Amino acid sequence: MVCPTTASSAERVSPDARSPLALRLVRLSKRYPAGDLALSDVSLSVPPGQVLGLIGPSGAGKSTLIRCINRLVEPTSGQVFLGPARPGSPAPDEIELSALGRRGLRRARRRIGMIFQEFALVERLTVMENVLSGRLGYVPFWRSWLRRFPPADIANAYRLLDRVGLAEHADKRADALSGGQRQRVGITRALAQEPDLLLVDEPTASLDPKTSRQIMRLLREVCAEANRADDTGRGSGPGSGRGLAAIVNIHDVALAQQFMMRIVGLRAGRIVYDGPPDGLSPEVLTQIYGEEDWGSTTEDAGHSGGAPERHPAGATQHHPGPEPPTDQSMAGAL
Ligand SMILES: Nc1ncnc2c1ncn2[C@@H]1O[C@H](COP(=O)(O)OP(=O)(O)OP(=O)(O)O)[C@@H](O)[C@H]1O
Numbered sequence: 446m447v448c449p450t451t452a453s454s455a456e457r458v459s460p461d462a463r464s465p466l467a468l469r470l471v472r473l474s475k476r477y478p479a480g481d482l483a484l485s486d487v488s489l490s491v492p493p494g495q496v497l498g499l500i501g502p503s504g505a506g507k508s509t510l511i512r513c514i515n516r517l518v519e520p521t522s523g524q525v526f527l528g529p530a531r532p533g534s535p536a537p538d539e540i541e542l543s544a545l546g547r548r549g550l551r552r553a554r555r556r557i558g559m560i561f562q563e564f565a566l567v568e569r570l571t572v573m574e575n576v577l578s579g580r581l582g583y584v585p586f587w588r589s590w591l592r593r594f595p596p597a598d599i600a601n602a603y604r605l606l607d608r609v610g611l612a613e614h615a616d617k618r619a620d621a622l623s624g625g626q627r628q629r630v631g632i633t634r635a636l637a638q639e640p641d642l643l644l645v646d647e648p649t650a651s652l653d654p655k656t657s658r659q660i661m662r663l664l665r666e667v668c669a670e671a672n673r674a675d676d677t678g679r680g681s682g683p684g685s686g687r688g689l690a691a692i693v694n695i696h697d698v699a700l701a702q703q704f705m706m707r708i709v710g711l712r713a714g715r716i717v718y719d720g721p722p723d724g725l726s727p728e729v730l731t732q733i734y735g736e737e738d739w740g741s742t743t744e745d746a747g748h749s750g751g752a753p754e755r756h757p758a759g760a761t762q763h764h765p766g767p768e769p770p771t772d773q774s775m776a777g778a779l
């Protein structure tokens with residue numbers, strides 16, 4: 446495995462790196478009933494606030510890995526630990542997701558937002574209703590059945606929609622939106638959950654290149670904003686002060702290089718690369734994907750988004766460094 450570490454990283458460790466991990470996978474394996482070994486002995490640690498890109502060829506196990514975390518797919522063996530929730534919350538300790546019963550799992554899943562390639566919106570509902578569906582795990586059944594959400598949830602949903610440039614579309618039906626707008630709704634719905642972890646499966650696979658970049662930038666920004674403490678004290682959106690980590694499953698290597706803080710390369714269910722985006726040399730890409738002319742695919746190291754910093758465990762640790770540039774035209778262009 447290509448897994449570079451630096452001796453000095455322990456001294457340069459940022460305050461975030463001393464706090465508990467957002468996610469820990471320990472020797473996770475998945476064999477499907479049909480016999481396919483989709484994941485093999487995968488161990489991974491993700492610090493709070495880290496936006497990690499998962500790359501690898503088709504069938505490498507990327508979706509399986511993401512789905513094993515929240516147990517949409519049951520792992521065959523190994524453990525999944527979700528880090529502690531924000532300070533002062535009722536779940537201050539790390540929990541083992543892989544050991545939870547149905548009820549505990551339902552509660553824990555509130556803290557994990559999922560964003561899908563196909564957006565997974567309810568077409569006939571409005572943008573606002575779709576976003577509020579992110580709150581379903583929190584409100585009593587009668588309220589959700591009557592679609593009566595607490596005013597604070599509605600205010601927060603407006604705030605989040607405003608953040609992603611969709612406030613004026615709140616009352617539109619989901620099926621009246623463009624692909625980029627729909628993915629923004631998907632992101633907003635996940636944020637409305639107030640998650641501690643985002644699991645993102647090919648968020649840009651059905652979008653054009655420009656919209657794809659805008660969506661990746663937005664993901665990166667909302668994760669960074671969630672880390673910036675202020676006194677709003679609510680939500681995982683801007684200024685909530687929570688460490689929002691994300692695992693983003695992505696096929697586009699150049700996009701991953703530009704917007705991810707750390708890259709994990711999977712091949713045939715195993716991690717074959719774990720390091721910074723600028724470590725994706727043609728040799729490493731050959732290790733992940735097999736032989737190809739990679740010279741024209743990778744970006745220069747200087748183009749990678751943010752400033753990844755080495756983490757003692759071989760992971761990269763985000764620190765408040767340069768962010769990818771904000772695209773002012775983002776909302777209007779969609
Ligand atoms: N429900 C399933 N039943 C049986 N085998 C499955 C199932 N889902 C996935 N697999 C197999 O597990 C392996 C990993 O699949 P997975 O979908 O995780 O790959 P992936 O990296 O997400 O691929 P892609 O980039 O095409 O989405 C493949 O061999 C696939 O055929």
Ligand SMILES: [Mg+2]
Nearest residue numbers: 507508509646
């Ligand atoms: Mg997949």
